[in-house]
Amino acid sequence: MTALLEIDAMSVHFQVGSGMLRRGKTLKAVDNVTLQINENETVALVGESGSGKTTLGRVVAGLGSTTAGSVRFRGAPLEASGKIQMIFQDPFSALDPRMLVGDVVAEPLRLLGRGKARDRRDRAREMLDQVRLPKDAAERFPHEFSGGQRQRIAIARALVADPELIVADEPLSALDVSIQSQVLNLLMDLKESRQLALLFISHDLAVVHHLADRVAVLYLGRIVEVASRDGLFKNPSHPYTQALLQAAPKIGMRRSSQTTMLRGEIPSPLNPPPGCSFHPRCPKARDICRQVAPALESAPGRTGQLAACHFKD
């Protein structure tokens, strides 16, 4: 498979709280991440809040700059060419309330300077049809649509310029549960028919299981495990992944058979623990974990599955 997107040792650091006199602290939102996305592949990015997954997604979409490392698309630096698009979490702030839906969907074409107004409008209507919205939706305003419908409009907008990669930042999290599966299935159908790669950011493991080809787990800005979907869910290597899978509520299971492995709360990214950043909460932590940050290496016996732990399974 050809590599579409290559993230190489990328870090994104922010200076927080600096003023006229103070220097402020460094927030390491993303720290030394290396990841590759191939054509037509769905890579899920999983992590809790504060893990840096949104920042990572935004940088890939061209919305932020890197402090170190690089992101390359087909070998070239990122530029706004329409080949990478993004879908956001909140359907209620994703569409300009003053614009007609048709104009909203056609906006990427307008910005990229493609085609004349009439062609753009036709194409927008085509896309709205593909996301299963009625034809006259283009002449309405966003506030006339429900959350799920607005998310479809956002998807139509993301597809209108024929992208090769879409960054989806928790697109289902703000939707009602009954609507989530509709939108999810729509995404999957579109992906099939269009040769689309997907960087799917989520904290919902059930959705990830449904959708992803490969999964990367992020903790405090660092990748702790990368694996194929089956590899991760059946044979998690890193203790954090194991804890996440364990902690996910399973419908129908009684409380007594679920023991919690995760202790404490996620620390602030302003003050990451030294060494392996997971060690304060890890049941396997030893002295070395406090001192040396583990590298991302193959899990024992399973090439292609990488984990950053001194005591990985």
Place this chain on the structure above:
Amino acid sequence: MGRYSLRRIAEAALVALIMSFLLYNLISLLPGDPVDLMLEGNPSVTPELVAQMRALYGDNQPLVQRYWHWLGNLASGDLGYSSSQFKPVMEVLGPALLQTSKLMIWTFVISILTSIVLGSLAAFKPGGWIDNVISFFAFACVSSPAYWVALLFLIVFSVKLQWFPATATAIDPDMGLLKQMSYFVLPILTLTLFSVGQYVRYVRASMIETLASDYIRTARAKGLSRITIVRRHALRNALVPVVTLMALSFGSLMSGALVVETMFGVQGMGKAIYDAVMMKDFNVAMIGMLFATLVTLFASLVADLAYGWLDPRISLK
């Protein structure tokens, strides 16, 4: 908290300096030669002094240098002479300051009290008839030209009813205190109307918000009477933003003072500045305007600091 205050004070000082520079430029643009204007009131003018002044302040000097010299003089206490009254500037502005202060202090006190009462009354039942009357009254006050209201007062109270004297220029220090005060009644009344118009709306809004908050509802549930609630709980919290707003409206109070003083002949700062600009009295105009600006900047600084101090949510930063 300390660091925030120091920073604010330093910023305010910087702003004051910049404002003084801008004002100096502005007033230099008044018609006439600045050196002539600055020297005119000086009784002890000598050719050497003129030459010296020209060297320091002449038109051919770069503006920044002129400003710098002038600032230096100011710092050493030399405020210059008034070219329209042939007296040192301090002798002109000192008494003016006194008169304006009398006006402002009375106005401030009366308008704060009145607007607290009226605003709270209006807030008890938003939309009720008391509220509508008070709100309309506030609207009307803010929408009317100060000098016109002053004029109406003059017509009604001075000319027709002969209750109060029309101008304060006739004040004689030998008059009894009451007689002296009677000259101030109309100006204070006019200024108060304006401030009340502005403040009532803020007090009302702030009080409505406070009365709707949860801890007040708890007090009501406990059975406390409305007046007790207002007095003991609501007032303090509702007043926090209002106090700072009042300090910030100092500038408009000074504007109003200029108009009222000119109308009623009160020899205050506002009138002094106006007369000075009309008579091209460079020194008085500069010092007067600078003073007014500094006082308003100071008031807003105090408001800023007080806000940070009174609202614990901010002071913890």
Place this chain on the structure above:
Amino acid sequence: MTVPALPTQGGHRSRSIWIDRWSVLRRHRPAMVSLMVLVLMAVFCFSASAYASWMGLDVNATDLMARFNPPSETNLLGTDEIGRDVLLRLMYGGQVSLTIGVLATAFGCAIGVTVGVLAGYLGGRADSFLMRATDCMIALPLVPLLVILAAIDLGKLGLPPEIVQSPSVSFWRIVIIISLVDWTTIARVVRAGTLTIAHQDYVLAARVSGGRAPYMIGIHVLPNVATPIIVAATLTIGRVILLESTLSFLGVGVMPPTPTWGNMLNNAQELASTAPMLAVYPGLLIFLTVITFNFLGDGLRVAFDPRSQQR
């Protein structure tokens, strides 16, 4: 999988947001009354020349034999201190005051929108600097400052003598100096709106496709900030009219013989004893105009409040 069709709303084009707002405004009685009063006021003032030719009057004709005449058939409100028809002067004066109000507000809006958009969009140091500057302007005593600005010798600024001596210079001077000092409310409002909008996802989405600052500001920020700007501008017009009339009253605004409501009160104190009604009319008109602008602005604010537009 099919999605149920959207209910049609009687036609393909859905109602524009402005039409919605107009219908809300229509229900707000004080605002609608104000709007009508303002329209009437404008008609009243701008029909001055028509009235003059109809009545056979000349606004500048002085007649020292006909001073302080009481209302009569020709002079509906009587004559002033040098024999001119009062009603006609009020009409012409209204033209000047209203025009200055609108012009100075328009220029002030231009300044305020620029400052607000820059502060909200650029953020950081630029924002704090601009906000400090705005705070300073807000704190300054306006009338004394305007008096000084009005007295400036334009020659010293480098303007040629033809401009300095021309009769319309006092008009334009007032417009410019008032707009230089009264843009702060608009700047604040625009900044607040820009700050919210600049972080909305739809702006980010446009950036992903290559949208840059001018496009964002023109297409996304300004249309969404338009309503607070309109409200602030309406309230500003009232303030500007008050400021202009105060300056004209003090003798530094529009110079006679051009009438404005303010300078008709210039010798007000003498009028107080001799012809009190002459002192009442101009101020009454100012009061009426300003209070209706304020009511209109308040009504607009309520009509445009997004909270009343919950869907």
